[in-house]
Amino acid sequence: MLIRLLLFICLSFVSVLYAQVPLFKQLQEQDGLLSNKIYDLKFYQGYLWIASDKGLSSYDGKQFTHYFTQQGLSENEIIKLQSDAANRLWAVGASSRLNYFTQGKFLLLPSNETFLKLLNNRIISTINSESNGDVIVTTILGGGTIRIKNLTQVETLKQDWVNGASFFVKQLSPDQFIWGSNSNAIVNKKLRVQLLKKNQEINLSASQGYSKASFIKLMSGEYLYAKDQELIHFNDSIIIGRSFLEKNIECVYEDHEGKIWVGLNAGGAVCFPMGTISQGGYFSYFGNKTISAICGDKKGNLWFASIESGLFYLPPNPYSNYTPPKVFSSEKLNKTKNNVQTTNSNNSLLINNLLNDDVLTLNKDSVSIKNNADTLPPLIYISGIKINEKDTLPGNYYALSYSENSIKINYAAFSAVNNQKFQFRYRLTDFDKDWIYTDNTFAQYNALPPGDYLFSVSAMNAQGVWSKENANVFFKISPPFWQTLWFFILLVSFIAVLVILFFIIRVKQIKKREQEKTQLHKRIADIELQALRAQMNPHFIFNTLASIQYFITDNNVEAANQYLSKFAKLMRSIIYNSRKKTVPLKDEIQALELYIQMEQLRCNYSFDYEIKCSENIDQNDDEIPGLLIQPYVENAIWHGLTYIKDRKGILKISLDKKKDFIKCSIEDNGIGRKKSMEIKAQSLKPHQSVGMSITKERLDILNSFQNNKLSVNIIDKINQQTQEAEGTTVEIFIPLFD
Amino acid sequence: MAINVIIIDDEKGARESLHKLIEKYCPQITVAAKATNIDEAYQLIKELSPQLIFLDIEMPNGSGFDLLKKFDHIHFDIIFTTAYDHYAIKAIKYSAIDYLLKPIDIDDLKNAIQRVLQKQKNKSIQNEQLLSLLNNIKPEQTDKKIALHEGDGLTFVRLKDIIRCESDGNYTTIILEGNRKIVTSKTLGEYEELFANENFFRIHRSHLIHLHHLKKYIRGEGGYVIMSDGSQVEVSRRKKQEFLDKLSFL
Numbered sequence: 001m002l003i004r005l006l007l008f009i010c011l012s013f014v015s016v017l018y019a020q021v022p023l024f025k026q027l028q029e030q031d032g033l034l035s036n037k038i039y040d041l042k043f044y045q046g047y048l049w050i051a052s053d054k055g056l057s058s059y060d061g062k063q064f065t066h067y068f069t070q071q072g073l074s075e076n077e078i079i080k081l082q083s084d085a086a087n088r089l090w091a092v093g094a095s096s097r098l099n100y101f102t103q104g105k106f107l108l109l110p111s112n113e114t115f116l117k118l119l120n121n122r123i124i125s126t127i128n129s130e131s132n133g134d135v136i137v138t139t140i141l142g143g144g145t146i147r148i149k150n151l152t153q154v155e156t157l158k159q160d161w162v163n164g165a166s167f168f169v170k171q172l173s174p175d176q177f178i179w180g181s182n183s184n185a186i187v188n189k190k191l192r193v194q195l196l197k198k199n200q201e202i203n204l205s206a207s208q209g210y211s212k213a214s215f216i217k218l219m220s221g222e223y224l225y226a227k228d229q230e231l232i233h234f235n236d237s238i239i240i241g242r243s244f245l246e247k248n249i250e251c252v253y254e255d256h257e258g259k260i261w262v263g264l265n266a267g268g269a270v271c272f273p274m275g276t277i278s279q280g281g282y283f284s285y286f287g288n289k290t291i292s293a294i295c296g297d298k299k300g301n302l303w304f305a306s307i308e309s310g311l312f313y314l315p316p317n318p319y320s321n322y323t324p325p326k327v328f329s330s331e332k333l334n335k336t337k338n339n340v341q342t343t344n345s346n347n348s349l350l351i352n353n354l355l356n357d358d359v360l361t362l363n364k365d366s367v368s369i370k371n372n373a374d375t376l377p378p379l380i381y382i383s384g385i386k387i388n389e390k391d392t393l394p395g396n397y398y399a400l401s402y403s404e405n406s407i408k409i410n411y412a413a414f415s416a417v418n419n420q421k422f423q424f425r426y427r428l429t430d431f432d433k434d435w436i437y438t439d440n441t442f443a444q445y446n447a448l449p450p451g452d453y454l455f456s457v458s459a460m461n462a463q464g465v466w467s468k469e470n471a472n473v474f475f476k477i478s479p480p481f482w483q484t485l486w487f488f489i490l491l492v493s494f495i496a497v498l499v500i501l502f503f504i505i506r507v508k509q510i511k512k513r514e515q516e517k518t519q520l521h522k523r524i525a526d527i528e529l530q531a532l533r534a535q536m537n538p539h540f541i542f543n544t545l546a547s548i549q550y551f552i553t554d555n556n557v558e559a560a561n562q563y564l565s566k567f568a569k570l571m572r573s574i575i576y577n578s579r580k581k582t583v584p585l586k587d588e589i590q591a592l593e594l595y596i597q598m599e600q601l602r603c604n605y606s607f608d609y610e611i612k613c614s615e616n617i618d619q620n621d622d623e624i625p626g627l628l629i630q631p632y633v634e635n636a637i638w639h640g641l642t643y644i645k646d647r648k649g650i651l652k653i654s655l656d657k658k659k660d661f662i663k664c665s666i667e668d669n670g671i672g673r674k675k676s677m678e679i680k681a682q683s684l685k686p687h688q689s690v691g692m693s694i695t696k697e698r699l700d701i702l703n704s705f706q707n708n709k710l711s712v713n714i715i716d717k718i719n720q721q722t723q724e725a726e727g728t729t730v731e732i733f734i735p736l737f738d
Numbered sequence: 739m740a741i742n743v744i745i746i747d748d749e750k751g752a753r754e755s756l757h758k759l760i761e762k763y764c765p766q767i768t769v770a771a772k773a774t775n776i777d778e779a780y781q782l783i784k785e786l787s788p789q790l791i792f793l794d795i796e797m798p799n800g801s802g803f804d805l806l807k808k809f810d811h812i813h814f815d816i817i818f819t820t821a822y823d824h825y826a827i828k829a830i831k832y833s834a835i836d837y838l839l840k841p842i843d844i845d846d847l848k849n850a851i852q853r854v855l856q857k858q859k860n861k862s863i864q865n866e867q868l869l870s871l872l873n874n875i876k877p878e879q880t881d882k883k884i885a886l887h888e889g890d891g892l893t894f895v896r897l898k899d900i901i902r903c904e905s906d907g908n909y910t911t912i913i914l915e916g917n918r919k920i921v922t923s924k925t926l927g928e929y930e931e932l933f934a935n936e937n938f939f940r941i942h943r944s945h946l947i948h949l950h951h952l953k954k955y956i957r958g959e960g961g962y963v964i965m966s967d968g969s970q971v972e973v974s975r976r977k978k979q980e981f982l983d984k985l986s987f988l
Contacts, residue, residue: 539796542821546840547751553758604750642748642798684803684875 023390024285028310032064033057038305041295042081044089048297050311051078056091056106061299072106074099082127084135090127098127098137100151109151214252224260224277226252231262233277241277245270253294255302263291269304273395283384285391286312314393378422380459380467383441384410396473402480405448411471412441413459426457450479524701528578530694536574537634544598563601570594577626585655585662586619588626595630596651599637607641607649614656624662624734625702629653631695632666632712632730640670640728643679657736661708664732672716672725708735741855742770742786746779746805747794747819752840756792756819756847763844764851776805783814790815790854792838795826803875812868815854826875831932833871834885834892863892870894882936886912886922893920897936901951901965903929905944915951915967941981942974955985 029036035052042049047058047065055076056067068076073091078099080092089101098109127137135148147155214226222235226249233241247267254260258275268286272278290307297303300316385392386408387400413422425435426443431453436443443457456470481487544567551560573591577583589611596609613619633653641649652667670676703709713731718724743760747753753772760769770786773779775797783791793802793816802818803826818830818837830837836850870883882897899915905926912920912929930940937949941963951966960975973981 538822542840543749543752546755546821546842547749549841550751550753550755550758553755553762602749602751638798679799682804683801684807684872 023387023392024312024314026310026312031310032059033310034064034066036310037307038311039079039292039307040081041293041303041305041311042083042089043295043297043303044081044083045087046298048295048303049081049089050305051081051091053077053094056081067101067106072099072108074108080127085132090135092127098148109148214249216252216254218254218260218275219258220275224252224254226262231277243277250290250292251294253296255296256300261294261302263294263304265290269294281379281381283382285384376461377465377468378413378459378461380411380413380424380457380469380471382409382457382471382473383412385473386410398473398475400475400477402450402477402483405446405450405477407445407448407455407475408442409444409455409457409473410442411457411459413461413467421462423460424457425460426455429454429456448475448477450477450483452476520701520704527694527698527701530697536571540598540634541571543602547598547601563598566594566597570598574627580626582623583626584620585613585617585622585624588624588629589613589619589655591627592629592633592653596633596637599634603637603642607637607651609651609653612652612654614654616657617655617662622657622662622736624736625698628695628698628734629664629666629732631692632732635692636666636668636670636728636730639676640668640672643671643676644669660736662734662736664734665729666732667717667727667729669717669727671727673714673728674716674725710734741767741790742788743767743790743792744771744773744779744782744786744788745769745792746773746776746797746802747792748774748797749794750774752794752819752821756842759842759844759847763848766855767851776800776802776808779805780808783809788814790817790851792817792819794818795820795823803872806868807872812865815857815864816868817850817854828932828935829871829874832874832882832884833867834887835867835871866894867892884932886920887924888920888922895920897933898950900948901967902948902969902971903946913967913969917967939981939984941977942972945971947971949984955981 027033033050033052034057035054037053038050039053040051047060050057050059053076056073056078058065058067067073073093074097075093075095077094078091079094080090082090082092084090087102091099091101091106093099099106100109101107127135134150137146137148149155214224216224218224218233222233222240225232225234228248229245231243231245231249231252232239245262245264245267247264249262250265251263252260253263254275260272260275260277262270262272262282264270266288268284268289269291270282270284272282274281286304286306286309289309291304292307293303293305295303295305302314304312304314306312382396385395385398387398387404388406389408392398409426411424411426413424421439423437423439424441425437426432427435428443428445430451431445431448443455453475455473455475458467458470460466478484544563548560548563548567551557551563570591573587573594577587577591593611600607600609633651636651641651647669650669652665654665654667656663656665671679699710699712711733713733715729715731716725717727717729719726745753745756745760747756753774757769757772760767767790770788771782773782776799779791779793791814793805795802795818806812806816816835818826818835819840819842820826820837821840827837836853838846838850867885870885873879874882874884883894884897884900885892885894895912895914899918901913901915903926904911904913906921908923908925910922910924910926910929912922914920926940926944926946930938930946933946938946939949940946947963947965952963953966954964955973956962956964958973960973960978962970962972964970
């Protein structure tokens with residue numbers, strides 16, 4: 001039971017350490033990367049493939065496997081990766097050579113003359129796979145668009161308007177391509193995207209040149225196109241939204257939650273958490289690093305490749321399915337999405353603010369605000385949240401552990417008017433009593449105690465107009481396990497169990513002790529009974545009765561009466577004393593005297609006796625265990641005194657009180673122990689000294705209860721002249737029993 | 739015919755009271771002398787040649803048995819007197835010799851004297867009885883002999899040879915080694931008591947077995963045992979557990 005309980009407690013502790021808010025982590029050369037300069041990332045066949053200037057690596061989350069020219073690569077510097085429908089991984093070298101990985105090794109695309117000619121050292125800008133396994137490659141600077149069939153055939157795709165200068169191509173479906181091209185690269189440098197199916201062109205951007213462009217199809221079926229600093233969100237017919245970022249775009253990626261990530265050249269990465277491209281509505285990460293590629297893996301990790309700092313990754317967010325409480329204006333954010341209404345034929349983006357019917361129009365050249373710009377409330381948004389100095393995945397709900405209690409919130413405001421100065425106010429509900437007004441664009445809280453917090457911030461523009469709605473983030477800092485209710489309950493039950501266990505063990509112990517005690521008492525009772533039986537030695541009783549019988553047969557009525565009553569008195573006192581643990585010395589002496597008188601009768605008065613009791617003994621109050629002395633007296637008579645023939649036997653018993661014990665000495669002038677034993681040894685009949693062995697046992701038991709031990713000392717008296725034994729003295733030291 | 743007796747007892751009371759009782763109730767015998775210890779007794783017996791002695795067992799300076807040991811041939815009857823001596827009484831019983839318990843009961847005394855007077859004088863049997871007594875009394879003695887009443891006479895068997903005893907109403911059949919059987923007039927209960935400290939066990943209301951001769955125990959409701967002579971004896975259900983406990987000590 002205890003073990004199960006402990007196990008439960010341990011497991012509970014583990015569950016407390018459940019996933020925390022994911023923070024960005026970094027992998028660099030010292031972690032196993034070939035280089036910190038990474039050009040591209042792809043998740044392919046369960047591995048993360050990393051293209052760097054020093055080689056290609058695959059990573060399974062624990063181990064790197066590296067590929068170099070030795071493994072078949074055309075060169076170590078790989079700038080682009082692409083998987084195709086035939087389950088191949090294409091790796092484009094810096095010198096525009098195409099490698100593909102299949103069945104565990106890299107092969108160089110056969111150096112077809114046509115192909116080489118076509119490439120002609122041009123930079124491959126995109127590489128796309130078609131569903132039938134064909135690969136379409138585009139190059140910058142007039143290489144054109146090339147289709148590679150079955151890895152051998154190469155053909156140039158001829159489209160008038162592509163004009164051999166397309167830099168970008170993507171097949172959306174078997175009969176639908178999206179092309180990006182400088183339709184007349186030199187002449188008007190217009191960028192175009194052609195939707196082939198509808199044979200319709202949308203002019204996406206005025207951005208010029210051959211710079212890198214990115215295109216992805218979103219989960220919603222819409223498209224995202226990025227080139228230079230511009231991000232355009234559109235569907236088959238219209239532009240839904242667009243945004244200008246401060247730096248050139250390196251890559252775009254939509255993660256599995258629909259967040260849009262954009263890697264920037266020397267501008268870090270930004271995230272549009274709602275999956276909508278809105279001006280300014282994003283979080284920024286990685287400072288001014290160059291993020292060259294973004295890619296998600298099967299486990300939900302999001303990987304970021306940088307040109308200078310290796311890899312970053314963000315573990316999956318365990319709260320991604322969390323529905324925040326009503327207080328948060330996630331509605332507000334959704335509304336923003338709804339508000340972004342798109343149109344239009346002349347490159348402008350309209351944002352309707354439903355609340356006051358203002359219309360914000362963004363087009364490629366200018367931003368104009370209808371109605372009064374002065375009264376337009378600024379939009380406020382959270383631009384970043386750091387927990388314990390580390391960037392986090394953007395969100396409006398954070399469940400944190402007690403140690404993740406240092407929070408820095410960055411926020412920003414924007415309005416239609418450029419370079420506005422904003423005043424902010426923020427409040428952490430239940431922590432800040434009142435709004436805090438500031439010009440800073442961050443709020444910092446350190447060492448927050450466990451609890452639920454709502455952070456709200458709003459901005460005011462120079463005209464004194466506050467944001468319509470606050471930006472909100474909810475933080476839940478859970479208390480450490482030792483402050484939680486369940487821990488308290490567990491602790492209490494644990495203690496209860498301990499207490500119960502303690503009691504059970506204690507009760508068992510007491511029971512056992514009681515049992516032992518009972519057993520000991522039983523043994524004592526046994527011994528007492530045996531002691532009684534030893535005093536009531538049948539031999540003594542019947543012999544005494546035989547002696548009394550003599551007076552009767554002799555018609556000596558007086559003597560018969562006298563001895564019979566004495567005998568009765570002795571028997572009575574023996575029975576009476578045997579019931580008590582201790583008896584007053586007076587009673588013991590009386591019994592002893594009666595006993596000796598009986599023995600005298602038996603022995604025909606062949607010995608005299610005297611009992612001396614010192615003055616300091618209180619015969620009424622000083623108590624000793626009853627029937628203790630008698631066996632020694634019996635010994636003195638029958639093994640010492642009865643043997644002597646030449647002199648009168650003398651038995652002396654003296655009692656003296658010393659401190660806390662009584663010293664009793666029994667002295668006889670018999671033949672001594674040695675001679676007595678000799679005589680007995682000669683006899684046929686064995687001697688059984690039951691009385692003494694019982695007394696010995698009784699002493700042991702009495703001693704087991706007492707600190708003051710009973711002890712017996714036997715002294716053989718030797719005549720100095722003749723060297724013969726002249727009796728024995730037994731000294732018994734009896735502690736006084738209270 | 740008057741019988742001369744000598745009373746041997748160390749205690750005056752016992753001595754004198756026995757003397758008085760004999761004088762009063764047993765006119766056919768005469769107390770020739772009284773002795774207080776065995777040396778004195780030895781001298782008196784030699785001098786007076788009594789037909790009967792009353793002999794106390796427990797005496798300082800030598801027990802009653804020590805006195806008997808001094809004689810090569812005993813031509814007198816013996817009645818032991820003792821106050822209480824379990825061990826000695828058992829040995830006397832083994833040898834089927836008379837004894838009296840002190841204080842002496844007058845009827846017991848009369849009966850004992852009667853037996854002595856009526857007894858067919860067979861000195862060889864008495865000698866054998868005494869020899870077995872002196873043999874049995876040794877504490878270390880393992881080869882004890884027991885006198886069994888068979889018909890009018892006594893049969894001496896070695897305790898070792900007894901395989902088992904079987905009850906037959908008021909009689910007991912004692913089965914011995916070598917296919918011998920003795921029917922005695924004592925009950926099985928008396929033998930059980932007599933052999934209490936020996937290696938015997940009452941496995942059944944009518945069976946007392948000598949564990950020394952136990953060969954095998956066969957389990958059953960009570961089970962049964964096979965003895966060294968091949969005989970099978972049933973173990974009663976009531977005795978089974980006690981019997982098994984006893985066996986586990988062997």
